[in-house]
Amino acid sequence: MKRYGILDTITGPADLRGLSYDSLSVLCASLREFIVDSVSKTGGHLASNLGVVELAVALEREFDSSRDRIIYDVGHQSYVHKILTGRRDRFGTLRQYGGLSGFMRPEESDTDPCVTGHASNSVSVALGMAHARTIRNQKYHVVAVIGDGAMTGGMAYEALNSAGTSGEPLLVVLNDNNMSIAQNVGGLSRHLSRLRVSPRYLHAKARVKERLARIPGGAAVSRAISRAKARVKRFVLPTSLFEQMGFTYLGPVDGHDLKSVCELLAQAKKMKKPVLLHVMTQKGRGYAPSEQEPEKYHGVSSFDPLTGRFEAAGEMDFSTFFGKELCSFAEKDGRICAITAAMPSGTGLGPFAFRFPTRFFDVGIAEEHAAAMAAGMSAQGLLPVVAIYSTFLQRAYDQLIHDVAISGLHVVFCVDRAGIVGADGATHNGVLDVAFLRAIPGMKIFCPSNFAELRSMLSDALYHEEGPIAIRYPRGAEGAFQRDTSAEPAACVREAERPDAVLLTHGILVNEALAAARLLEERGLRTQVWKVNRIDGALKEQLGRISEQADWCVVLEDVVQSGGLGETMAQIHRGRLDLLNTGDRFLPHGSVSDIYRVCGIDAESVADYITEKRKAGGNGLG
Incomplete structure (x- = not known):
C-alpha cells in the first residue's frame, strides 16, 4: 500500500x-x-x-x-x-x-x-x-x-x-x-489590502480603539477615524x-x-x-x-494520475447530442437563444456558446432568473431554450408557474439529468421533475428514449407546439432501443398476442422494459411493452388505450411514485396494476445500475417480480 x-x-x-x-x-x-x-x-x-x-x-x-x-x-x-x-x-x-x-x-x-x-x-x-x-x-x-x-x-x-x-x-x-x-485597482488599493490582511495591523487597530476609549472624547475621535477610513475604502476597495x-x-x-x-x-x-x-x-x-x-x-471520471489522461471517451451522450442539434436549428433560425445556469459544458451548450455568442446566456447559479428571463424573451418573439439539470430546475418552480405558464409563453425547458443520475446521490437524482412539472397547467412533457427521438421532439417543441414544454432526458448515452416513435403520444414497442402482462414506461427506461420482456419470454410469459412519449392533457386518453390491451399492467418508472404515470393509470385501469418506481424516498449514491437494482427497476428485477407475482397469482396495487 x-x-x-x-x-x-x-x-x-x-x-x-x-x-x-x-x-x-x-x-x-x-x-x-x-x-x-x-x-x-x-x-x-x-x-x-x-x-x-x-x-x-x-x-x-x-x-x-x-x-x-x-x-x-x-x-x-x-x-x-x-x-x-x-x-x-x-x-x-x-x-x-x-x-x-x-x-x-x-x-x-x-x-x-x-x-x-x-x-x-x-x-x-x-x-x-x-x-x-x-x-x-x-x-x-x-x-x-x-x-x-x-x-x-x-x-x-x-x-x-x-x-x-x-x-x-x-x-x-x-x-x-x-x-x-x-x-482591487491601483497601488493605494494594493497597499491598503496588504495592511488589512496583516495580523499586526488588526492587533494595532484593536489596541488604538481600546486606548481611545479610555480618554475623554476618545470615542468621538474613534468614530471620526472610522468614518474617514470608510470614505477612503469606498473609493479604493x-x-x-x-x-x-x-x-x-x-x-x-x-x-x-x-x-x-x-x-x-x-x-x-x-x-x-x-x-x-x-x-x-x-x-x-x-x-x-x-x-x-x-x-x-x-x-x-477515472484517469491516469501520471499523465492526466482520461480513459477512452465513451459514446456520445444526450447532453452533447442536444447541444449539437440545437446548433443545427439555430444556424437556420436567428430567434433561437440558449440559456443555462452555470452549466454550459454539463448541458452540452459549449459549441452553441462558441458559434452563437450573442444568443447564448450563462446566468450563473441563478435558475430563477434563467426562467424569468426566458419568459421575457418569449414575450418579445424569441425562441428561448433553457437547459438545466432536473434537480436544479427545482429552484425555478415559481418562475415556471408565475412568469411562463400563467401567460402560456412558449419556452422550451431541456431538463438534463432526468431520472437516476447515480454517483452524486440524493441531491442530484432527477426523480421529481415529472411530478412537479405535471402539476403546472398547460405544461407538456416530452420523454425521448434515444437521440433520434430527442431530435424530433426538439423540433416539435420549437416549431409545432405552443406554451411551455419540457423535454426530459437522462445523463449518459442512449441504449439499445433506437427507433423514433416520437410521432405517437404513446407507442407499442413490443407486440404480444393475448399478453400475460403489459409493461408501461417512458424515456430511457424502455431499454430495461424490453430486456425484462425478453427474459419473461424465455420463461414462457408473453409481455407487451408500451412507451409514453408525451405527458400532457391527453395522457388519460392514451393510458385508456393501453389499459385495454391486458388485464395486468405493470408501470415502470425512474421517478417517485407520487405524481407518476402509475398514479394516473390507477385512476383508469380496472384490472391488476403494479407500480415499480423509485419509491417515495430519497435514493443513495452509487452507479445507475446499482440504484436501478436498489429500486427494483432493472430488467432482471422486473422480470423476477412479474414471474413471482404470476406464480403466486396475487392481485392488487403493487
Missing part, C-alpha cells in the same frame, strides 16, 4: 495543532497527492478540492469541527475535511454504492453539519445555526465556506443581507478562485458591498499561504460579529493538468 508521509500520522484534526507551519505545508502536499491518486480511480470533484487544501487544513486546525459548524457550500470541495475527520480509510469507496458520499452527509460523521449538494445555501443554513446557538445559549463557532461561483446565486445575497444585520457571530469564508469579484451589509471584511488573503490564513481565522474567531474573510485560491493547484484546465478537471 502506498505511503503518504506525514498524512499517515494524522488521526484527526487535533493532530494538526501540534504541527509547525512547515510541517503543515508538507501535509498539504501529501493531501494533494492522496486526492489525485484516489479520485483517479473513483472519479469525483478534483480541481475544486485541490484548490482548497490549505484553507481546509487551516479551518480544521483553528476550529473544532466536531463541535463548531463548518459548512462547505455545495460540499463538492469537502474531501480534505473528510480525510482529516476519520474517513481516509474509506476514500476508495467515494461515490460508490454503500461508500462515502461526494458531498457532506451528517450520517457519515458528526463533523458534517448538514446535507449539501446544491449551491448558494451555506450562509442561510449557517445563520440558522447561529440563531439556534444564541436561542439555546450554547457556545460554538459557525463558518460558511462559499465559492465565488456560488456567490452568483441570489440566495447567497439574501442570506448575507440578513446575516450582516443579525448581530450573530458568524464567519463567511469567500473562496475566490476565479476573480469573479472585481479586482471593493469591500463596500459586504461592509454595507454589516460584515467586517478581512482580506483578500493568499489562500495558499497557510500561516496567513490561520492567523486571520484565529482573529476572526475573536470577533463577536459577522465577519467575511476573502480568500484567493487557485483551482486545481498542485496538479499540473488541473491547473492548466481547471474546468476540465472539475468533475472527472
Whole structure:
C-alpha cells in the first residue's frame, strides 16, 4: 500500500495543532497527492478540492469541527475535511454504492453539519445555526465556506443581507478562485489590502480603539477615524458591498499561504460579529493538468494520475447530442437563444456558446432568473431554450408557474439529468421533475428514449407546439432501443398476442422494459411493452388505450411514485396494476445500475417480480 508521509500520522484534526507551519505545508502536499491518486480511480470533484487544501487544513486546525459548524457550500470541495475527520480509510469507496458520499452527509460523521449538494445555501443554513446557538445559549463557532461561483446565486445575497444585520457571530469564508469579484485597482488599493490582511495591523487597530476609549472624547475621535477610513475604502476597495451589509471584511488573503490564513481565522474567531474573510485560491493547484484546465478537471471520471489522461471517451451522450442539434436549428433560425445556469459544458451548450455568442446566456447559479428571463424573451418573439439539470430546475418552480405558464409563453425547458443520475446521490437524482412539472397547467412533457427521438421532439417543441414544454432526458448515452416513435403520444414497442402482462414506461427506461420482456419470454410469459412519449392533457386518453390491451399492467418508472404515470393509470385501469418506481424516498449514491437494482427497476428485477407475482397469482396495487 502506498505511503503518504506525514498524512499517515494524522488521526484527526487535533493532530494538526501540534504541527509547525512547515510541517503543515508538507501535509498539504501529501493531501494533494492522496486526492489525485484516489479520485483517479473513483472519479469525483478534483480541481475544486485541490484548490482548497490549505484553507481546509487551516479551518480544521483553528476550529473544532466536531463541535463548531463548518459548512462547505455545495460540499463538492469537502474531501480534505473528510480525510482529516476519520474517513481516509474509506476514500476508495467515494461515490460508490454503500461508500462515502461526494458531498457532506451528517450520517457519515458528526463533523458534517448538514446535507449539501446544491449551491448558494451555506450562509442561510449557517445563520440558522447561529440563531439556534444564541436561542439555546450554547457556545460554538459557525463558518460558511462559499465559492465565488456560488456567490452568483441570489440566495447567497439574501442570506448575507440578513446575516450582516443579525448581530450573530458568524464567519463567511469567500473562496475566490476565479476573480469573479472585481479586482482591487491601483497601488493605494494594493497597499491598503496588504495592511488589512496583516495580523499586526488588526492587533494595532484593536489596541488604538481600546486606548481611545479610555480618554475623554476618545470615542468621538474613534468614530471620526472610522468614518474617514470608510470614505477612503469606498473609493479604493471593493469591500463596500459586504461592509454595507454589516460584515467586517478581512482580506483578500493568499489562500495558499497557510500561516496567513490561520492567523486571520484565529482573529476572526475573536470577533463577536459577522465577519467575511476573502480568500484567493487557485483551482486545481498542485496538479499540473488541473491547473492548466481547471474546468476540465472539475468533475472527472477515472484517469491516469501520471499523465492526466482520461480513459477512452465513451459514446456520445444526450447532453452533447442536444447541444449539437440545437446548433443545427439555430444556424437556420436567428430567434433561437440558449440559456443555462452555470452549466454550459454539463448541458452540452459549449459549441452553441462558441458559434452563437450573442444568443447564448450563462446566468450563473441563478435558475430563477434563467426562467424569468426566458419568459421575457418569449414575450418579445424569441425562441428561448433553457437547459438545466432536473434537480436544479427545482429552484425555478415559481418562475415556471408565475412568469411562463400563467401567460402560456412558449419556452422550451431541456431538463438534463432526468431520472437516476447515480454517483452524486440524493441531491442530484432527477426523480421529481415529472411530478412537479405535471402539476403546472398547460405544461407538456416530452420523454425521448434515444437521440433520434430527442431530435424530433426538439423540433416539435420549437416549431409545432405552443406554451411551455419540457423535454426530459437522462445523463449518459442512449441504449439499445433506437427507433423514433416520437410521432405517437404513446407507442407499442413490443407486440404480444393475448399478453400475460403489459409493461408501461417512458424515456430511457424502455431499454430495461424490453430486456425484462425478453427474459419473461424465455420463461414462457408473453409481455407487451408500451412507451409514453408525451405527458400532457391527453395522457388519460392514451393510458385508456393501453389499459385495454391486458388485464395486468405493470408501470415502470425512474421517478417517485407520487405524481407518476402509475398514479394516473390507477385512476383508469380496472384490472391488476403494479407500480415499480423509485419509491417515495430519497435514493443513495452509487452507479445507475446499482440504484436501478436498489429500486427494483432493472430488467432482471422486473422480470423476477412479474414471474413471482404470476406464480403466486396475487392481485392488487403493487
